[in-house]
Amino acid sequence: MKYLILGTGLQGRVVGYDILKFEADAEIIFADIDQKNLETAKALVRDSRTSFIGFDIQNTEETVALMLKSDLIxxxxxxxxxxxxxxxxxxAKANGKKAVFSDYWxxxxxxxxxxxxxxxxVLAVPGMGIAPGFANICVGQLDHEFDQLEEATMYVGGLPVDKGIHPLDYMESFNLEAMLDMYITPATVIExxxxxxxxxxTVFDKLIIPGHGEVEVFWxxxxxxxxxxxxxxxVxxxxxxxxxxxxxxxxMRELEAMGFFSTEEIDVNGVTVRPKDVxxxxxxxxxxxxxxxxDMTYLYVVGKGMKDGKFLEKAYELKTYSDEEAGITSMELATAYPISIAAMMVAKDDSGRTGIIDPELYFIGDKFHELVMHLGERGIPVYEK
Known part of the structure; x- marks a missing residue:
C-alpha cells in the first residue's frame, strides 16, 4: 500500500514510523513545507521504503499530483x-482516493x-488521534452497545509521571499553541x-489515575x-x-487573570506583541x-445507560508512557497510533462509501474491536471496565 503523509511534525512522523513497522509492503511519501520537519522524520524512520518531498498545501496542482501517487492520504x-x-x-480533484485526518477542531x-x-x-475520515479521536470513538461505541446511552464523559490528560520536578507540574507533550487555546476556550458540553x-x-472534580494518584478535572x-x-x-x-x-x-487561572493569555495586541518598547504569544x-x-x-497519557471514557432493561455503567481505559529510547512522547504515541491504524484500516475499505464520515460513526462494532486489537499489538491495551 502506498501512503502520502502531509505534514511531518509531532504526529505525522510517528504515524509513518508506525505504519512502516507494522505493514511490510508499505511505501510512504512524507511531504512538508518545512525542511527541518522532513529531516527529523527521516532520522526517526530510517527506512528505504520512504521518500521525502517539500510541498506547499496552497499549491493545489502540486498537492493533487502528490495525492495521485498514493492509495491513501x-x-x-x-x-x-x-x-x-x-x-x-x-x-476533491483526487478522484477515488481515501484520506484520514489527524484530530480536528x-x-x-x-x-x-x-x-x-x-x-x-473520495472517502475521508477526519478527527483521528486521542482526544478528539479515540475518545470520541469510545463514546460512539458505547452508544452502539447501549440500548439507550444516557451520559458519557471523556477524561484525558498528558502528564509528567513524576510530580514536583517540572515547573507547574507540567511538561510539553503536544502542540503548546493548541493547549493554550484549550485553556482559554469555554467548553461546549451537553447537559x-x-x-x-x-x-x-474551572476545576470541578477529581480522579484517580491507577498507580499514580489524584488529578484535578476541568472542562x-x-x-x-x-x-x-x-x-x-x-443522550x-x-x-x-x-x-x-x-x-x-x-x-493557570492566576496567569490568565493577569493577562498572560490575552490575544489583544500590546506595545512593548515599540514592538507589537500578543501576551499569549509571549x-x-x-x-x-x-x-x-x-x-x-x-511522561504518560491517560484516557478514561465512561458511559451510563440502559441495556436489556437494566441501568449499566461501562468504561474504556487507556494508559501509555513515553518511549524514551525512541524519543517519542506518550501523547505522540497515543495520538499517532490511532491515526496510523485508522489509515491502514481505511485503506482496505472496499465498502464503496464516500464523503466525510466521522470517526465515532465509522469505528464502531467490529471496526472498534479491530482498532482496539491493533492498539494492544502496539503495547497500548484498552481495558473494558
Missing amino acids: IVCLPHDGGTTDAVYRAL LWPRHHAHHEALVKAG DGKVAKKPNL TDGLCTLEKNMKGKG KKIAECTLRWPGHIAK SEKLFQKMWAKKWGLR
Whole structure:
C-alpha cells in the first residue's frame, strides 16, 4: 500500500514510523513545507521504503499530483481554516482516493466539503488521534452497545509521571499553541440534552489515575462532532475533561487573570506583541520535554445507560508512557497510533462509501474491536471496565 503523509511534525512522523513497522509492503511519501520537519522524520524512520518531498498545501496542482501517487492520504497539517480548505480542494480533484485526518477542531468546515468528496468518489475520515479521536470513538461505541446511552464523559490528560520536578507540574507533550487555546476556550458540553457552555480553567472534580494518584478535572472543548452526532439520540450529558496534577489549574487561572493569555495586541518598547504569544514562547522553554523523565497519557471514557432493561455503567481505559529510547512522547504515541491504524484500516475499505464520515460513526462494532486489537499489538491495551 502506498501512503502520502502531509505534514511531518509531532504526529505525522510517528504515524509513518508506525505504519512502516507494522505493514511490510508499505511505501510512504512524507511531504512538508518545512525542511527541518522532513529531516527529523527521516532520522526517526530510517527506512528505504520512504521518500521525502517539500510541498506547499496552497499549491493545489502540486498537492493533487502528490495525492495521485498514493492509495491513501494521511493529513497531519495545522487545523486552521485556510489549510483545511486547501486540503479539501485538492482531495476533491483526487478522484477515488481515501484520506484520514489527524484530530480536528473546525469540524463544520470539514463537513462543508462533504458533497464535493461524494462527487469525486473520495472517502475521508477526519478527527483521528486521542482526544478528539479515540475518545470520541469510545463514546460512539458505547452508544452502539447501549440500548439507550444516557451520559458519557471523556477524561484525558498528558502528564509528567513524576510530580514536583517540572515547573507547574507540567511538561510539553503536544502542540503548546493548541493547549493554550484549550485553556482559554469555554467548553461546549451537553447537559440535560441541550448544548451548554462551561467556563474555562474551572476545576470541578477529581480522579484517580491507577498507580499514580489524584488529578484535578476541568472542562475542555473537545466534543467536536459528538455535538451533532449524539443530538436527538436521547443522550442527556456529554463532556470532555482534561486532567492535570493538583494545583496546576489554579496557577493557570492566576496567569490568565493577569493577562498572560490575552490575544489583544500590546506595545512593548515599540514592538507589537500578543501576551499569549509571549507566554507560549516562555512555556516552550520552561516545559520542554526532558528525555529520561517519563511522561504518560491517560484516557478514561465512561458511559451510563440502559441495556436489556437494566441501568449499566461501562468504561474504556487507556494508559501509555513515553518511549524514551525512541524519543517519542506518550501523547505522540497515543495520538499517532490511532491515526496510523485508522489509515491502514481505511485503506482496505472496499465498502464503496464516500464523503466525510466521522470517526465515532465509522469505528464502531467490529471496526472498534479491530482498532482496539491493533492498539494492544502496539503495547497500548484498552481495558473494558
